[in-house]
Amino acid sequence: MGLKHLLMISGAVPVLALSIGSVAADSALPESEKPIKIVTNNWSSQIAQSHVAGQLLEEMGYNVDYVPTNTELQWPALRDDEVHLQIEVWEGINARHYNEALEDGEILALGTHEAATREEWWYPAYVEEQCPGLPDWEALNDCAEIFATPETLPKGRYLGGPVEWEKGDKELIDALDLDFEVVNAGSAAALWAELEAAKRAKEPIVMYFWKPNWAAVEYEGSFVDFPDYEPECREEPSWGPNENKTNDCGNPWPGWLKKTMPVEAEDRWPTAVELIREYNMNDEQVGELSFLVDREGMEHEEAAEHWIAENRDLVDEWITEAKR
Secondary structure, eight states: OOHHHHHHHHOOEEEOOOOOSSSOOOTTOOSOOSOEEEEEOSSHHHHHHHHHHHHHHHHTTOOEEEEEOOTTTHHHHHHTTSSOBEEEEEHHHHHHHHHHHHHTTOEEEEEEOSOOBEEEEEEETTHHHHSEEEEBGGGTGGGGGGGOOTTTTTSEEEEEOOGGGOOSHHHHHHHTTOSEEEEEOSSHHHHHHHHHHHHHHTOOOOEEEEESSTHHHHSOEEEOBOSOOOHHHHHOTTSSSOTTOSOOSOOOSSBOEEEEEETTHHHHSHHHHHHHHHOOOOHHHHHHHHHHHHTTOOOHHHHHHHHHHHTHHHHHHHHHHHTO
């Protein structure tokens, strides 16, 4: 998948390099005038984090472009050095692509955020009264009909994320013989709208949920307890409760959140690579960025500017360490 085709799908948003902030641009930077093309996906924390990283790179003198794309198309582009930075690689959705590209020597392992991730089926707290036995996954079939909608009757509806966030939920349903169908939301905003409507009416809902995220603080609820993840669950049918099928387990928990760039970046922009190694966010910081966008109504760029201003000492430390 070439960058030209990637851009025809999503478009790139060019941004000119600026020299702002309390850490001045170094005259030796950038080592290359070639713009660093930063991947943006379709959820708030990833886009806002991308702009935090991009604005810090701009402060250091680099040229930056933002390239919106999805979690599948980004990997061939990263491997081919056609896009250059993914700041938020979630284990649950990207582990296979990331590990394969790393093993092939085509991307850099630039560290793991302090933030720990979880991506799983989830329900609001009031649903436990409507479906006794939760959070145990085996309770789902006893209550499947209360989660049904006209399009899934008599099966329950599992409200998944956008299709490109594919989590293997259909395989999970098949392996655990759950009386559910997956209905994908069109966007993260659509997920939150469905959750808010269900909460107001106290209607049963089971849906895709993830953290770190502002919603994990705002909405009381629980993740479904599926059989614990082990790598063998994805590869060996004999593992887990269904001896004939794979994918009979939940997602990794706690999951990692990583950063990566193509291997070519190390020679082309060595100080930028060091900045991304230093760059590190915890659960609260990731949640704060998504809150600024989803609840405070800021644009992603504005949220990034606000966050940098509020964390100036921290980001200056990252930049100083990167330049050593």
